Amino acid sequence: MRDEEIQYFGWSDKINEYVNGFINVEHYPSGEPLIHFPGDDVFISRILLRPRSMTGFLGGLFLVDAIKDRGHETPDLILPFVPGARQDRLNDSGDYLFTAKSIARMINEREFPKVTILDPHSEVIAALINRCEIIHAVDCIQKGFTANYHYVVSPDAGAEKRATQVAKKLNVPLIHAWKTRDAATGNITGFGCEALKLHKETLNLLVVDDICDGGGTFTGLANVLLKQNVAL
Secondary structure, eight states: OOOOOOEEEEETTTTTEEEEEEEEEEEEETTOOEEOOOOEEEEEEEEEEEEHHHHHHHHHHHHHHHHHHOOOOOEEEEESTOOOOOOTTSSSSSSOOOOHHHHHHHHHHHTSSOOOEOOOSSSSHHHHSSEEEEEEEGGOOTOOOOOOEEEEEEEEEGGHHHHHHHHHTTOOOEEEEEEEEEETTEEEEEOOOOEEOOOSSSEEEEEEEEOOOOOOOHHHHHHHHHHOOOOO
């Protein structure tokens, strides 16, 4: 997969055919997003936004603003991961922000005809976004999928439902893991995993989580599993 933060799909009057392309969000020294676009002859119908940071996310939204300011129609938005998805409620302590709601407001202000998101952290974010369509993780497993997994691993209670669905779809056992987190800081403080009953020289494990941003859950689980003499 390419690492540019924006992919666009549309029609080019210049060459009279459908086109798609990639855009990376740059930024000025003070942090404002900066985008170079091919030209006004391209009429965008869909934008796939995979931001690496809030600058990338804002750059994608500001690109839509610039498209509309030039008299073009608002495209559909495909946003696999919604920023702020883990901040999807008001907490009594710790993190004070309800970022998911703030992000949803920003999306809704653009009045996208349709917003497609991938397997959100909770149903809250989808309910906050207008004209939102969810693609669930289990639906990404296509007919004829042949990966030979020995276990599906649920890293914590929050991932239990989606991990169970994937395990059933693949017809492999589900292994339950857990982690402890400091509510005040959000830092993960420990991991655990139930004992694996199957032991081979190498086990193929599929970890199904709800959010992956820094990879700490996967690294922590790997260390726990290695203590069970599992070669990953």
